[in-house]
Each structure stands twice: as structure tokens, then as C-alpha cells.
Amino acid sequence: MYEFEIKRPTTIADAVKALSEEDAQALAGGQTLIPTLKARLAMPSALVSLTDIPELKGVCQADDGAVCIGAGTTHAAVKAECASLYPALSELASHVGCPAVRNRGTIGGSVANNDPSACYPAAVLGSGATVITNTREIAADDFFDGMFATALDEGEIITELRFPVPEKANYQKFVQPASRFALVGVFVAKYADGVRVAVTGASEDGVYRWSEAEEALSSNFSADALGGLSVEPDDMIADLHGSKDYRAHLVKVMTGRAVKAAG
Structure with a gap:
């Protein structure tokens, strides 16, 4: 670790002021930032800790x-x-x-x-x-x-x-066992005006909504409604943990599990 200054504001206003200074970086729980600093992938001169601000908790x-x-x-x-x-x-x-x-x-x-x-x-x-x-x-x-x-x-x-609290909801995560992050994770939420389906861990563009599944589930909130759907693998992540096709398959599987668990 290298040398840097730590600031501990106790109000949101003071935190914003501290972050306005050159090369200052916000520090929340630090579960991602601290390993990043250790690897020298980021080297801010000052960290502004947000842990002492009661308004944020x-x-x-x-x-x-x-x-x-x-x-x-x-x-x-x-x-x-x-x-x-x-x-x-x-x-x-x-x-x-x-x-x-x-x-x-x-x-x-x-x-x-x-x-x-x-x-x-x-x-x-x-x-x-x-x-x-x-x-x-x-x-x-x-x-x-x-x-x-x-x-x-x-x-x-x-x-x-x-x-906003939905009528029904569930999150299903296919865990990458070393990191505990989602190899693929799907959050399904049913509201009075329709269903929302959000997917994490799968796409090169980050978290996204699976609109085709939302439309099908809004008409019939059942895993059976997903039967004729498929996920295009082109934009999926491919790494040593899984191919594009594997992640695309998991999106549909985890969505079905989330619907069953929510229903």
C-alpha cells in the first residue's frame, strides 16, 4: 500500500466538499476499492470515508x-x-x-x-x-x-x-465459488403494471433488462411462459468460468427458477 490521506466527514455536505478537491476518492465499505489500491490500479492522494455519516445509514x-x-x-x-x-x-x-x-x-x-x-x-x-x-x-x-x-x-x-415493493419477487444467483460473485444472477419482480427482469453477471455491457421475458411473464407469470424464449449469446461474457453460450443458457434457467421461487 502507498501513502495517502484519509478524511472522515460526518455530514453529506462535508463529504461533497472533500470530494471536490483534486484526486480525492470516495471510500464506502472498501470491499472493491481497497484491493484496487493494493494492486496500484488506482492511486488517489486522498480517500474520503463515508462511514461516519449517520444520514447515509x-x-x-x-x-x-x-x-x-x-x-x-x-x-x-x-x-x-x-x-x-x-x-x-x-x-x-x-x-x-x-x-x-x-x-x-x-x-x-x-x-x-x-x-x-x-x-x-x-x-x-x-x-x-x-x-x-x-x-x-x-x-x-x-x-x-x-x-x-x-x-x-x-x-x-x-x-x-x-x-418500490413488488407483489412478488425473487433473486437467483449461480455463484462463482471463488469470488461469490454471480456467474449469472437474475432478479424478477412482479408489479401490478407488469414484470421486470434484470440480469447480472452475464453481459459484456453489465446489468440489463431481459425485455422478452418481461413481456412473456407480464402475460403469464409462470416459468412455462419462458419456454419459447432464448437468449442471444453474442454480447455475453466469455471467460474461464463459462462461455457465451453457457451464460446465455444460464440466464433462462435462473429466470425460470426466480419465477418459480417468487410464485
Whole structure:
């Protein structure tokens, strides 16, 4: 590790001010950033820790029934506090990484990093959630811009995520056993006006919605509705863990499992 300065603001305003300084980097749970620093893949001169800001932590339910989660809330806290409010999200959180990661990593850090195999982006996109920052509100469909890329501006931080609660939902993850990331993960959510299906771990473009499955499931929320569908492998990730065709096949399999579990 190299030498750098750590700043510990206690308010969102102070964090934004600290991040406006040249070569400053936000530090949430650090589960991705710290290994990146150790490998010298990034070398900011200052880290702005967000862990001492009470405004960024906690789970509550809005008057309209939406579940609001502070960006600094750990995976373990999401698991515990969303168990009755949004069970599918709680279940997803319970399978992120290992206990050490779940007790340190945060939902906001995961969403802001937008790893192509991370679980939370599928929940955000599959739920049609709203990403709230220090300056604006961003719909999930407008937030994710591809692998490790989001709509966040320089120095902008996520403060809260707001999830509309569906009638039924489930997340199924085919785990890459070494990293615990999703080789393929699918989040399915059924709302009164239709079904949303978000896929992570599979595409070279990062998390995405499988629109054909959404249309079929909106008419018939049953795994049988997926029978005639197929996933094009062209844009799938290919690596030592699985080929494009393998991941394309898994998308359909995991979607069917999610529908059965939700139903």
C-alpha cells in the first residue's frame, strides 16, 4: 500500500466538499476499492470515508410503501432490516460475499461501483428503484451505463436507494465459488403494471433488462411462459468460468427458477 490521506466527514455536505478537491476518492465499505489500491490500479492522494455519516445509514418505509435504504447501510443490515419490508432484497443481501464482506460492504458502494457481476445492480434495475444522490434523483433505467459505469458525475455520491415493493419477487444467483460473485444472477419482480427482469453477471455491457421475458411473464407469470424464449449469446461474457453460450443458457434457467421461487 502507498501513502495517502484519509478524511472522515460526518455530514453529506462535508463529504461533497472533500470530494471536490483534486484526486480525492470516495471510500464506502472498501470491499472493491481497497484491493484496487493494493494492486496500484488506482492511486488517489486522498480517500474520503463515508462511514461516519449517520444520514447515509438505515432502512425505513415511506408513506407510499417504498423501502428507503441509506447508501451507507451494510449488506448485513439490509438483510436484517428488509426481512419483513422487502424479503427478496433481504435474501439477496444474505448471499453477498462472505460474512466479513456483508458486515463491511455497503449497498451504495456496490451500486456506485456497478461491477458487472454484482448482485445489487440487478435488484435496483429489477425493482425499478430510484437512486438518490446529493444533487438529484435518477431512475434505475437511466443509472447504469455499462460495465463499471454509471450516470454519476464527478464528486456526486449516492445518499439513498428507494425501492418500490413488488407483489412478488425473487433473486437467483449461480455463484462463482471463488469470488461469490454471480456467474449469472437474475432478479424478477412482479408489479401490478407488469414484470421486470434484470440480469447480472452475464453481459459484456453489465446489468440489463431481459425485455422478452418481461413481456412473456407480464402475460403469464409462470416459468412455462419462458419456454419459447432464448437468449442471444453474442454480447455475453466469455471467460474461464463459462462461455457465451453457457451464460446465455444460464440466464433462462435462473429466470425460470426466480419465477418459480417468487410464485
